Structures are given as C-alpha cells and as structure tokens.
Amino acid sequence: MNKPLVSIIIPTFNKAKLAIETFKSIANQSYTNWECIIVDDGSVAGDYKVLHTFVKSDKRFSLHKRPINKKKGANACRNYGLSLSKGHYIQFFDSDDVMLENCLEGRVEAIEPLNLDLVIFSMGIYCKGGFKNDDTSDVMVNTWETALSAFVGKKRLPWNLQRTLYRASLIKERIIFDENLNRFQDVEFNIRLLSQLKPKFKIFSQIDCVYRRANSSNPRTKSFYKDVFQSIPIFLESIHTEIPSDILEHNRDNLKIWLFNLIGLYANKSLQKGELNTVINVAKEKLYLSNKQKIILNLLFFSKTKLKGIKGVVRLNSYLRKNYIKLNA
Incomplete structure (x- = not known):
C-alpha cells in the first residue's frame, strides 16, 4: 500500500514533561511516514530546551516558535503549523495526549480506500487500570447535516481534533482556526468545516488515542x-x-x-x-x-x-x- 505522508501538528506551552510522553507515543507509531510539526507558544526557557533536545533525536520532528506577529494561543500555532505542513493528510494533536501504537496506521488504512475527506476514531480517557471509552451510539452520524445538529444537540458530538485525520486538500488554503478563540476551538472549527466544505467522512468506534484530563500533573492554565x-x-x-x-x-x-x-x-x-x-x-x-x-x-x-x-x-x-x-x- 502507498504510504502517504501524514503531517502531525502540535501546539505546546509549558508542558514539556507531558509533551515528551506525547512525542514518544508518536515516535513509536507502527506507521512511519510522518512529520511532526511542534509549534511552541512561548514556553519558559527550561521547557523549550527540553523540547529542543528531544527533537534533535528524530529528524521527523521539527520545533518552531510561534511567529511574533501571530496572536498567542493554540489556534495561531495550529494555523502556522498547517502552513508549514507537507503531508497528504493532516493530524492535529495536543501535547498532553497519547497516540496508541496503531493510531496513524489505522486512520490511513481507513481513509485511503474509501477516498474520504476525513475519518474520526474514538478516544479513550485514562482511568484506574487503563482507559475507558465514553462514546455513546448517538455519535455515530454519517452526514454533514446530522453532524452539525449533533454538535449543538443534547449530548454534544465529541469530535475533538485528536480523533480526526483530515485530507490536506480539504482544509489547506480553504479553512483556518479562529485565532481569537481560546476555548471550544475543536467544535467551532469542525462546525465551520462541515457547514462550508460539506465533507465525506466516516466514524469508527475503535479507540486509538487517549485523552488526559486536567489534574495536578496536567494543570489548567491560569487564564x-x-x-x-x-x-x-x-x-x-x-x-x-x-x-x-x-x-x-x-x-x-x-x-x-x-x-x-x-x-x-x-x-x-x-x-x-x-x-x-x-x-x-x-x-x-x-x-x-x-x-x-x-x-x-x-x-x-x-x-x-x-x-x-x-x-x-x-x-x-x-x-x-x-x-x-x-x-x-
């Protein structure tokens, strides 16, 4: 099977220890044709040095600072990373979550034969003894209209960016993240994508990545x-x-x-x-x-x-x- 390049785009800010765990999960992927574009949002010098040291260990990783003329925030970092990307597919990810070993391989194998614009997989949540899947049957929608309704529905469609692999030609130079928005970024981006681009997609119930909730080792920002x-x-x-x-x-x-x-x-x-x-x-x-x-x-x-x-x-x-x-x- 052809192995198209996947561009993984990760904003990061003062979470070096967790970020390294995220990067290691990417380095250990069974699918090897990827580039990981890390965009730092102004981390303290110590954290940035840790990231820089790790990146030197694998040429598929690259570390960039958010341009000074770009507004601070994860969305500006994602937009900048997208502009640098060379991949056939785009995978946005966060610096405090983890990919399971077959994450990228499973997504590419799902999207390629069906010629889809994007695929969405389930995401686990860490708990005692491993992780669990909180998804319910109502998230298994199959048209852009039903997805739009589900995003603002009673149970809210949980399509965060980590779950979704996008075809680069669908989004590059067609849609960007709202850099004024610091929360609800995933939902707002996907709503605009569905409304404006009306993509073909498929949802899979398989868990292939894991979300880390805020806690003492992964604290929320002061703002x-x-x-x-x-x-x-x-x-x-x-x-x-x-x-x-x-x-x-x-x-x-x-x-x-x-x-x-x-x-x-x-x-x-x-x-x-x-x-x-x-x-x-x-x-x-x-x-x-x-x-x-x-x-x-x-x-x-x-x-x-x-x-x-x-x-x-x-x-x-x-x-x-x-x-x-x-x-x-």
Missing part, C-alpha cells in the same frame, strides 16, 4: 476560566452564522442548557461581573434568553463566585437549574 467566558460570545456568533436556522431553532434549548452548565462549571472568583454581562448580552440575542433566565444566570454566577462552600449553596444551584430548564418548556 483558563477567563478564556472560557471570553470564548462563549465568539462561539455563539460563529455558530449563529454557520449553522442553518432550522437546526439552530431545533437545538436552541440545548444551547441554553449548555450555557447554564458552562457558567456552573467555570464561574470562579477570578472572574468579573462584566465578563458574565458580555456572555449574557450575546446569548440574549442569539439564544433568545428570557429576562427570568438572565436573572437565574446572574444568581448562578453570584453563587459560584461569592458563595462557594457556604451551607445550602448546592441546594440553591439545583433550584436555579430546575427553574431555568422549566423556562425552556
């Missing part, structure tokens, strides 16, 4: 929570443009619940009220939030940022959720 709140309005503006109105209308209540869940999960004392106001103003226009729902979101934000740890706050949040959902009926 994580601010990034979430700053990205919500950008994401809502994008999907309002890209997703057909009938699909949006059908899933508007799901998106309202998604918004409630995000505020409940990520509101903390590092955030200012103005950041919530920006989110709510855009959500009111795009999701048709009622005034009562706006009040509930404000109360939820106050509960999460000011009342954490106080007796009865869990019951309060449960009460807010119940009434918020009731207003969708």
Whole structure:
C-alpha cells in the first residue's frame, strides 16, 4: 500500500514533561511516514530546551516558535503549523495526549480506500487500570447535516481534533482556526468545516488515542476560566452564522442548557461581573434568553463566585437549574 505522508501538528506551552510522553507515543507509531510539526507558544526557557533536545533525536520532528506577529494561543500555532505542513493528510494533536501504537496506521488504512475527506476514531480517557471509552451510539452520524445538529444537540458530538485525520486538500488554503478563540476551538472549527466544505467522512468506534484530563500533573492554565467566558460570545456568533436556522431553532434549548452548565462549571472568583454581562448580552440575542433566565444566570454566577462552600449553596444551584430548564418548556 502507498504510504502517504501524514503531517502531525502540535501546539505546546509549558508542558514539556507531558509533551515528551506525547512525542514518544508518536515516535513509536507502527506507521512511519510522518512529520511532526511542534509549534511552541512561548514556553519558559527550561521547557523549550527540553523540547529542543528531544527533537534533535528524530529528524521527523521539527520545533518552531510561534511567529511574533501571530496572536498567542493554540489556534495561531495550529494555523502556522498547517502552513508549514507537507503531508497528504493532516493530524492535529495536543501535547498532553497519547497516540496508541496503531493510531496513524489505522486512520490511513481507513481513509485511503474509501477516498474520504476525513475519518474520526474514538478516544479513550485514562482511568484506574487503563482507559475507558465514553462514546455513546448517538455519535455515530454519517452526514454533514446530522453532524452539525449533533454538535449543538443534547449530548454534544465529541469530535475533538485528536480523533480526526483530515485530507490536506480539504482544509489547506480553504479553512483556518479562529485565532481569537481560546476555548471550544475543536467544535467551532469542525462546525465551520462541515457547514462550508460539506465533507465525506466516516466514524469508527475503535479507540486509538487517549485523552488526559486536567489534574495536578496536567494543570489548567491560569487564564483558563477567563478564556472560557471570553470564548462563549465568539462561539455563539460563529455558530449563529454557520449553522442553518432550522437546526439552530431545533437545538436552541440545548444551547441554553449548555450555557447554564458552562457558567456552573467555570464561574470562579477570578472572574468579573462584566465578563458574565458580555456572555449574557450575546446569548440574549442569539439564544433568545428570557429576562427570568438572565436573572437565574446572574444568581448562578453570584453563587459560584461569592458563595462557594457556604451551607445550602448546592441546594440553591439545583433550584436555579430546575427553574431555568422549566423556562425552556
């Protein structure tokens, strides 16, 4: 079988120890015709030196610094890496996840004979004794229209970038990542890709890579929570443009619940009220939030940022959720 070149593009920032584990999993791939383009987003000198030392051990790896004229962030790094790539296929990956040994081989063997634009595989999640697959049957869609609907549906289609191998001719010079978006990057990119390019694809249930959740050895960045709140309005503006109105209308209540869940999960004392106001103003226009729902979101934000740890706050949040959902009926 022909062995086309696969370009693996990885942004990295201050995670040298985890990144080396990721790079080793790539070096150990059964499929050997690949290039790995690592784009550093401004790591401290010590971390960068560790990356540089590793890269010298295998000429298929190359290390680049994000150009100074590019906005800081993983999306700018991905766009720069894409511009440098030479592969027939593109594999975006993160510097804290791991490829299983047959990951690239299985994906190339899946996409080649069917002449598909992209293939999507399942991703494991580390747990005691190994890893598990959290996918459910509802992710097995087969058209771009059903995929678009699933991305904003009740259970949310989990197509992160690590799962997906793209044909380079589908995306190069046709679509790039939004460099203003620091969170929801995978979902927003894939929604635009589906809407604009209408690709042929197939989903496979086989696990061929593993995701590492945030923990003490893989901490979130200091800006994580601010990034979430700053990205919500950008994401809502994008999907309002890209997703057909009938699909949006059908899933508007799901998106309202998604918004409630995000505020409940990520509101903390590092955030200012103005950041919530920006989110709510855009959500009111795009999701048709009622005034009562706006009040509930404000109360939820106050509960999460000011009342954490106080007796009865869990019951309060449960009460807010119940009434918020009731207003969708």
